[in-house]
Amino acid sequence: EDQVTQSPEALRLQEGESSSLNCSYTVSGLRGLFWYRQDPGKGPEFLFTLYSAGEEKEKERLKATLTKKESFLHITAPKPEDSATYLCAVQGLSSSNTGKLIFGQGTTLQVKP
Amino acid sequence: KAGVTQTPRYLIKTRGQQVTLSCSPISGHRSVSWYQQTPGQGLQFLFEYFSETQRNKGNFPGRFSGRQFSNSRSEMNVSTLELGDSALYLCASSLEASYNSPLHFGNGTRLTVT
Numbered sequence: 001e002d003q004v005t006q007s008p009e010a011l012r013l014q015e016g017e018s019s020s021l022n023c024s025y026t027v028s029g030l031r032g033l034f035w036y037r038q039d040p041g042k043g044p045e046f047l048f049t050l051y052s053a054g055e056e057k058e059k060e061r062l063k064a065t066l067t068k069k070e071s072f073l074h075i076t077a078p079k080p081e082d083s084a085t086y087l088c089a090v091q092g093l094s095s096s097n098t099g100k101l102i103f104g105q106g107t108t109l110q111v112k113p
Numbered sequence: 114k115a116g117v118t119q120t121p122r123y124l125i126k127t128r129g130q131q132v133t134l135s136c137s138p139i140s141g142h143r144s145v146s147w148y149q150q151t152p153g154q155g156l157q158f159l160f161e162y163f164s165e166t167q168r169n170k171g172n173f174p175g176r177f178s179g180r181q182f183s184n185s186r187s188e189m190n191v192s193t194l195e196l197g198d199s200a201l202y203l204c205a206s207s208l209e210a211s212y213n214s215p216l217h218f219g220n221g222t223r224l225t226v227t
Binding site for chain 2: 104
């Protein structure tokens, strides 16, 4: 069964203090791994898609990396506006041509000024 | 370009009633997926429609159903509501039903069942 586990559940950082969020996954043939950001009262906002081990993607202070078993979302010198819940999701071979994603429980990040 | 629009934003219903939620995808997107989000279970896949056909269904009871219209707009229906159906229901659209076409979510409908 496809499964996604994110850690930590919550993370508090001081502004400027870099850190990483972890997403471990078990899937029968990875077609894509997705990172989303969700603000309170809003729907998830798409950040990145990663397809194969070794791949990296960057956007402003965020950098996502992928290995065969996990993905990391590195946050460099975060600002208070980076505070949100970060969700990781995978799409396996069996549902690669559908909208079915398996989501982790998310990591809630709080960045204090 | 307008994003995914879901209506209504909030709903309060009584146990045993039924409810219909609406979703308008991003213009040009033909795939619409629905997810349920709760604090305990997180985001769970309900079903997905592509060109008016259901392509995939999650592990939810038959009380949950949906449909897609020719203009790609979608509705989901929940009959005989239970207290446990209280959740944020999210609709997502994508250009095509493919792993290289990311989902774009609306802001959801918050359903409260009393």
